Amino acid sequence: MTAEAGLDQGRSAFHEHRWTEAFESFRDADQRGGLPAADLERLATAEILTGNASSGLESLTRAHEEYLVIGDIPAAARCAAWMAMHLTHLGEGARAGGWLARGQRLVNELAEPDPVQGFLLIPECLGKLYGGDPQGALRLFSQAADIGQRFQDRDLSALALLGTGQATLELGRAEEGLRIFDEVMVAVTAGELSAVPSGIVYCAVIGNCHVAFDLERALQWTAALDRWCRDRPDMVPFSGQCQAHRAELFRLHGAWAEALEAAAVAQERSGRGDPQALYGGHYQQGEVQRLMGKLDLAEASFLQAARSGYEPQPGLALVSLARGDPKQAQTMIRRAAGLADTATRRHLLPALVDIELAVPDLPAARQGAEELARFARQCPMPMVRAVANQANGAVRLAEGDPGDAAQALRQAWHLWLGLGVPYEAARCRVLIGRACRDLGDQTSARMEFEAAHAEFLELGAAPAAAWAASLMRNDDAGAPGPLTAREAEVLKLVASGQGNRAIAATLFLSEKTVARHISNIFLKLGLSSRAAATRYAFEHGLTG
Template identity: 65%
Template sequence: MASPKAGLDLGRSAYEEHRWGDAFEHLVTANAEGGLPAADLERLATAAMLTGQSTFGIDTLTRSHEEFLVMGDAASAARCAGWLGLFLINQGEMARSAGWLLRARRLVEELDEPGPVEGFLLIPDALGKLYGGDVEGAAVIFGRAFDIGTRFRDKDLVSLAQLGQGQAKIMLGQTVQGLGLLDEVMVAVTAGELSPVPSGIIYCAVIGACHLVFDVHRALEWTAALDHWCAGRPDMVLFSGQCQSHRAQLYVLHGQWPDALAAAGLALDRAARGDPQSVYGGFYQQGEVQRLRGELDAAETSYREAGNSGYEPQPGLALIHLARGDSLLAQGQIRRAAATTDLASRHQLLPALVDIELATGDIAAARSGAEELKALAEAFPVPMVQAHACQADGAVLLEEGDPAGALKPLRRAWTTWRSLDVPFEAARCRILVGRACRLLGDEDSALMDFEAARRDLLDLGAKPAVAAVDSLLGVVSPGPAGPLTRREVEVLRLVAAGKTNRAVAVELYLSEKTVARHLSNIFLKLGLSSRTAATAYAYDHGLAG
C-alpha cells in the first residue's frame, strides 16, 4: 500500500503536469491518510475548482487559508482569501465574496512589508469599476496593480492587470492600443508562464474582447489556442464550457449552424458541471441559431435564459421583436441598450440598430448609426468592421433614394463577407445589391442576385430570410407553380409553347444566358431533366397557354 508521502508526491507531480483529475484524487487520498500542508491544500482546492467541484474547492481553500494563518503566513492567507472572493463572485455569492475580500484587505494592512498580494486585491475593485461604468477609474486601478506586479515580478498579477488595462482601453474606444495589450498578455499565457486559473481567465476574456470589436481573425486564432489548451487538460471543466461557447459563436458566424448548436449544448453541459461563466454564451448562441432559422419562441426562451446570467441578451432579443413585426418595441430596446452600455459594446450593437431604425422608417437615426460604424472602420480597419460599415451605408443609401450610390459600398461589403466566409451576411448583402439593381431598372441583374441569395439562405436553413427573398422574387406559392417564381412561370409557359431560349429572351427582354439559368432553376426545383418534361409539367398543372 502506498504511503501518504507517496500519494502526496504523486498528487504534486500530477498537479505540475496539469493532470487535474489525477492531482485531485492523489491529494484527496493523501489528505485523508495524513493531512496536507497549507500549500498542498491550496493545490487541492485549485484542482477541485478546475474539475468542476466548486463547493469542495471553496471549502478546501478556506482550510488552506486557515492553515496559513496558523503558520503565521499572513500574505499567503490573504492570497487565499482574495481568490475565495473572486471564486464566490463567479458563483454569484456576492455577500460571501465581499466578506472574504474585506478579510484579505485587513490581513494585507497588517503585513510588515508590502507584497504582490496587495496588487492582486486591487483586481476585484478594478473589475467592479470596469463593469459598473467607471472605465477610466478602472484603468487607473489596473495600472496600480500592474506597477505592483512589476515591482515584485509576479507574472500572474502583471498579466491580469494588463488584461484589465486592455479591456478598459477597448471599452473607451482605444481599440488598437487595447488589443495590443491583450496580444502581449497572450504571449505569457501561451508560453506557459502563468498559473492555470489566471491563464483560463485571460484566454476567455481576450477572445470575448476580440468578438466585441469584430476582430474575427484574432478571435479564431485565440479560440484555436484555447481549444488546444483545453484539449491538453481533458479532465478540466472550468473554462472548457467558455471555450465551447466561443466555438459556437464562430460556427454561427461561418454558417455551420448544426455545429453551433452542438457546441452551445456542450457549453451548457459544462456550465452545469462547474463552469458557470459559459451559461450566457451557451444560451445566447443557441438563441442566435434558433432566431435565424425562424424558431422565434425557442429563440426568445434561449435569450431570456442567457439574460438570467446577468448579461443583457442584445441585440438578439430586439431582433426577435423585429422578426415578429413589433418594430417599435425592437427600436426601444436597441436604443436603450446602445445608449447605456460602454463604447465597445455599443459598436457591437450598431449593425442591428441600423437595421431596426430602417425597419421603423427612421432614416435619420439609421444614417447616424451608419456614420458611427464608418468612423469605427476608419479608426480600426479590420475586415469585419469594414463589411458592417459598408453594408449599413449601402442599406441607408437605398432608403435615402440613392440606389446608384448604394451599389459601391454594398458590393464591397459582399466581397468582404465572402472573403471572411460569413455566408448569412453575404446573402443579406446580395439581396440589398439586387434591390439597388431593381431600382435602377436592371431587373436581369436583380433576379440573378435574389436567386443566388435565396440558394445560399436555403442551404443555411434561414427560413425568415428565404421568405423575404421570395417576396422580392414574387414566388407563386401555394399553387400549381409550386416553388417557381413568377419569372420562372413566364419562362416555363413560353418553353411549353415551343419557343427557343432566344425567342423567350426577346419576348421577356432578358439575355439568353438568363433564360438558360431560369430554365436550369426550373429543372432543379421540379426534378425535371428536359424541355419535354417541363412542357408536360406545364400542361399538367395548368401553366401552359
Template identity: 70%
Template structure:
C-alpha cells in the first residue's frame, strides 16, 4: 500500500470515527513517506482517542512543527493550544504552561484575527475554574464564546458554554448552570462538535449532574454518553469515565452486581489509557465493597483510587466508621469538608452528619444537617430534598425528637422510592423504626425493619441486613411479658434447674405457693412442662 493510499484510507476512517483504523493507516503512511501537518494532527487525535495520550502529544508536537515549516502559523497555534489543554488534563502543568506561552507568542504573528485566539484562552479559563475562581473563569469562557460566535467555530462555542455552565454552578446558581449544560449537549448530540470537545462535554456534563445531585439528568446524559461511546467501540478516551458514571448509577438504583461490572470495565479502560477512569473505577468498587462488608478489599480499592490524585472521601471516612473507629472517621471527614469548595462540600455533608452522630457530636451533626437543608432550599431537587430530610430525621432522633424525626424520614423515604434508590430508602426505614419505638409504636417499627431487612438482602448489603435483623430480634424479645414479677423470678429459678423446695427457700415462700406460681406460668405461656418453661426463659433472655 502506498503512502497516498494510506492517507486516503486514514482520512476516510477518521471521518467515520473508526479511530483504530485511522491510526493504523495514518501511522503506516507516516512511516512510509511522512504526513503533511493536517494529517499529523488527525493521527494525534486518533492516538489520543485510542488511549495513547503520550504518543498523541508527541505527534501533535510534530504537527505543530510541520505547520511552522510550511508557514501555517494558525495551524501551529491551534496545535499549541490543544497541547496545553491535553497536558493540563494529565497534570503536566509546566509543559502545559510552556505550550500556552508559545501559542500566545505565535498568535502575535497572525496577519488577521483568528479563532485560535479563543482556543488559547481555554487553558486560562480552566485554570481559573479549577483554581477556585469561578467568577473569573466565567468571564474568560464568555470571551471564548465571542470568538466562537465571530468565527462560527462550533467547538469553541460548545466549550465556552460548557465552561460558563460549570462556572455558574460553582457560583451557586445550579439551575441556570444546568440549563447551559443542557444546551451544550444539544450541539454535541446533533454531531455539531468534533470528537475531543464532544467527549470533554459529555463527561463534564454528566459529572456536574452527579455533583449537583440531579439524578434524572445524570441518568439521561449518562445514557447518551453510553450510546456515543458504544458507537465508537475502539475509543478508549472518555469510555472509562462513562463506565464509572454507570457504576455510580447502578449502585444508587440497587443493581450492585452491574455496578461492580461497570467499575471493572472502567478500570480496564484506565489500563488502556483513559487515565480519568482510574479514580471512578476503583472508588466505585470501594463503595460496593464497603457496603457489602468487604472492608479490607474496600480499603485497597480506595488506595488505588487515591493514586489518581482525587480525594477518596467520603468513602474512606465511612470505611473507618464501618470498622468501628468513629473518631478517625470524624477526623477524615472534617478535614475533607474544610478543604473542599462549596459544590464538593455539599456532597460530603450527608456522610458528615452520619459520622458526627456516631461519635456522637450532636451540635456538629445539627450544623451539617442545617447546611444541607439550606442547600435544599436553594436547589430543591428530589435527591437533595431526600438527603436533607434523611439527615434531619437522623439528627432529630438523636436529639430526642422522634415525632419530628418521623415526619422528615417519611418524606425522605417517599422521595427515595420515587427515585428508585432502594438502599437509602431502606436506611430511612431503619431510622423510622427507631423513631416509632420511641413513641411506643412497636408494630410499625417491626414492619419498617422487616421491609428494610428484605431490601438490604435484595441489594446485597450484608452489614445493614444483619443490623436490621438484630433490631427485629430486639423488638420480638421486648414484647410485654404476661408474667408478674414474682412469676418471672420463679421461672428464672426453674430454668436454673432448681426444684420447688429450693425455689421456695430462695424466695422465702411455701412450696404450695411456688407450685401455684408455676401453674400460673404454664397457663399464661401455654406450656406443659418445666423443660418447655426453661426453653422459654432462655429464648426470651430471662436467664443468661
C-alpha cells in the first residue's frame, strides 16, 4: 500500500470511529514518508483512544510543531490546549501548566479572535473548580461558553456547558446543575461532538449524577455511555470509567457478582489508558466486599482506590465501624466531611449519621440528619428523600421516638423499593422492626426482622444478616433465631467439637450435606469459623 493510500484509509477509519485501524494506517503512512500536521493530530487522537497515551502525546507534540512550521498558530495553540487537558487528566499538573502557558503565549500573537482562546480557558476553569473556587470557575466557564457560541464550536460549547453544570452543582444548586447536564447530553447523544469531548462529557455527567443522588439520571446516562462504548470496542479511555459507573449501579441494585465483574474490568482499563477509572474500579469493589463482610479485602481495595489521589470515604470509615471501632470511624468521617465541598459532604452524610449513632453522639447524628433534610427540601429527588427519611428515622429511634421513627422509615423503605435498592430497603425494615418492638408490637417486629433477614441472605450480606438475626425473637425456647431445626442440630454438634464426618454419621447425612448446612449457618449468623460458631452456640444456650 502506498503512503497516500494509507492516508486515505486512515482518514476514512478515523471518521468512522475505527480507532485501531486509523492508528495503524496513520502509523504506517508516517513511517513511509511522514504525515501532514492535521493527520498527525488525528494519529494522536487515535493513539490516545486506543490506550497508547504516551505515543499519542508525542504525536500531538509533533502536530503542534508542524503547525508552527507552516504558520498555523491557532491550530498549534489548539494542540497545546489539548496537551494541557490530556496531561491534567493523567495527573501531570506541571507539564500541563507548561503547555497551557505556551498556548496562551501563542494566542496573544493572534490578530483576530479564535475559538482556541476558549479551549485554553478550560484548564484554567478546571483549576478553579477543583481548587475550591466554583464561583470563579463559573465566571470563566461562561466566558468559554460565549466564545464557543460566537464561533459555533460545538466541542467548546459542550465542554463549557459541562463545566457550568459542575460549578453550579458545587455551589449547592443541584436541580439547576442537573438540568444543565441534560442540555449538554443532548449534543453528545445526537453525535454532534468529537470523540474525546463526548467521552469527557459522558463520564463527568454520570459521576456528578451520583454525587447529586440522582440515581435515575445516572442509570439512563450510564446505559447511553455503555452503548457508546460498545460501538467503539477498541476505545480504552472512558470505557473503564463506564465500567466503574456500571459497577456502582449493579451494587446499588443488589447485583453484587456483576458489580465485582464490572469493577475488575474498570481496574484493568485503568492500567491501559483510562486512569480516571482507578478510583471507581477499586472503590466499588471495596464497597461490595465490605457489605459481604470481607473487611480485610475491602480495606485493601479502598487503599488501592486511594492511589488515585481521591480519599476512599465513606467506605474506609465504615470498615472501621464494622470492625467494632466507632471512635476511629467517627474521627475519619468527621475529618473527611469537614474538608469536603458541599456536594461531596452530602454524599458522606448518611454514613456520618450511622457512625455518630454507633458512638453514640446523638446531637451530632441529629445535626447530620437535619442537614440531609434541608438538602431534600432543596432537591426533592427520590434518592435524596430516601436517605433523608432513613437518617431521620434512625435518629428518632435512638432518641426514643419510635412512632415518628417508624413513619419516616416506612417512607424511606417505599422510596428505596421504587429505586430498586434492596440493601438499603432491608436496612429500613430492620429499623422499622426495632420501632415496632419499642412500641410493644412483637409480632410486627418479628415480621420485619425476618423479611430483612431473608433479603440480606439473598444478597450475600452476611454482617447485615447477622444483625437482623440478633434482633429476631423466637417463641420456642433455645431456638437459634434464623436457623432451621436441622441447622440447629448441626450447630450443636459443631459446638461439641465433632468434625463433618462424625456429624454426618450422627445425623445419617452425607458429608456434602453437612458442609452445606455449616455454610448456611455461617452465612445466616455472619460467622466465619467453627470457633465463632461454637462461641455463638454457647452464648445463645444451644449446647444443652
